[in-house]
Amino acid sequence: MIPTAASRSPELVQKVLKSFIGAGGYDALVLPKLKVINSEEGRVSAEFQVEKQHLNRLESVHGGLLATVVDIGGSLAIASKGLFATGVSTDINISYISGVKQGETINVDARVDKLGKTLAFTTVEMYSKGRL
Template sequence: MGPKLPPARFVLKSFMAESGLEPRLLPHLRVTNAVEGKVDFELDITKDHTNRLKILHGGTIASMVDLGGSLAVASKGLFSTGVSTDLNVTYLSGGGKIGDKIQATATCDKSRCQYKTSIDYRLTGNEVGMTLAYTSVVFKNSKGELAARGSHTKYVSKAWQAQSEAFTLPEDADIAAEE
């Protein structure tokens, strides 16, 4: 288990409790591993995730790029993961059908600086910038084929300003793996 897995799961639970879209579309999305700047997750494809051809809908993948990028940013120490400025998805092969599993890895790609305190930014080589965080997500279908790749840019300046220090998991947090 990666050291950032509990905080990533905690932030995912917050999305599921507070958001309108994610709990409806992705209630069974599972974070399987997380280290600083990188989060692995997976989803068992159900009818709710498919289009009229009964294959994984591109909108499901786009929503997973959005959420995955946010989780990658969270793994760098932000609880509030900013707002999207752009999102792009390239579909490369079929993502799957009902009963298949899609797996993804989200990475925080930008190397610029790390937030230190509410008034002090410092250059460290970490992947979250002072203003923008650039993330990428790669998807593999059940056959192990590259199914899609996405990029997601997030405005994080105000999110960093709202936190006095990097997010750490509350002692009483329930972060058990989802079934």
């Protein structure tokens, strides 16, 4: 199926995000307030505020949460190409550069680098206060 322009709309990205959260699993537990800010074909921007449940014992955002955001962000970028079924992650590589504290906002920029028949390659970057 070749996606139509209508199926690549921001509404599809919202529908996919709602399906993640509506499934009631881990995504719903940690990111019910993830908000899509912008969506265009192959790119999605989102944000969320760091809350107490997102922190590790050092009072900084938990790396596992950020890995989940990378996973979801990549899926939303794929959805922006017109696909509701975004697949599963086969490999995630993350570099943590600086910590983020409770109350800060994390901005998420996700893009599709390549979309093949069976695999998609995505890049997700996160910022807080303008820094990685």
